[in-house]
Amino acid sequence: AQTVTQSQPEMSVQEAETVTLSCTYDTSENNYYLFWYKQPPSRQMILVIRQEAYKQQNATENRFSVNFQKAAKSFSLKISDSQLGDTAMYFCAFTYSTGNQFYFGTGTSLTVIP
Amino acid sequence: DTGVSQDPRHKITKRGQNVTFRCDPISEHNRLYWYRQTLGQGPEFLTYFQNEAQLEKSRLLSDRFSAERPKGSFSTLEIQRTEQGDSAMYLCASSRTGWNEQFFGPGTRLTVL
Numbered sequence: 001a002q003t004v005t006q007s008q009p010e011m012s013v014q015e016a017e018t019v020t021l022s023c024t025y026d027t028s029e030n031n032y033y034l035f036w037y038k039q040p041p042s043r044q045m046i047l048v049i050r051q052e053a054y055k056q057q058n059a060t061e062n063r064f065s066v067n068f069q070k071a072a073k074s075f076s077l078k079i080s081d082s083q084l085g086d087t088a089m090y091f092c093a094f095t096y097s098t099g100n101q102f103y104f105g106t107g108t109s110l111t112v113i114p
Numbered sequence: 115d116t117g118v119s120q121d122p123r124h125k126i127t128k129r130g131q132n133v134t135f136r137c138d139p140i141s142e143h144n145r146l147y148w149y150r151q152t153l154g155q156g157p158e159f160l161t162y163f164q165n166e167a168q169l170e171k172s173r174l175l176s177d178r179f180s181a182e183r184p185k186g187s188f189s190t191l192e193i194q195r196t197e198q199g200d201s202a203m204y205l206c207a208s209s210r211t212g213w214n215e216q217f218f219g220p221g222t223r224l225t226v227l
Contacts, residue, residue, distance in 0.1 A: 004156075033214045045157075045205070045218040091156050099145065099214040100170045104156030 006105035021077045023092030031097040040088040118219035139208030149205040
């Protein structure tokens, strides 16, 4: 079975500061996709950023960027200029290129402190 | 694009009763997924449809669980003879083939008394 590990159950960051959330995964395949999803309190899950494993360049979406280390099977999320609205659970997720099944980590609860 | 919708949003039932949940995916999405999420955990994959075909089922999906997507549009998830351990949030997500980006619904929170 594939596993996704998020070793930081809770994190906090001061507003306007930068924070990095960690994720590692386990697979023997070469073609896959990685995602970070955000789940605000009592609201539905939304996609933050995605990374194709065949791309060496790290994905960036505005204040969100990833550090994808394929050999180390590591996929961390960096949030710059943190905002109060970034307070949420963040889930790292993995799927193969077929997209038949997604695997999620246990999540990191991020609190942005004003 | 009205997003993924789920009905009901909350369901309270007594142990042993049957419950059915509905998911309406985004209209042009041919892939549909069901997940279960318990408090403090990430979503756990239950099953996956491509159009009307159920292509993947998790070992978590015991014989008390059944899912259908009869016309390749909406889907239903039925739990028979509910147990207290079935209490969870049931999430539905949809995507288009080749995109591998899932759009999630708001979930149905099930409480089994």
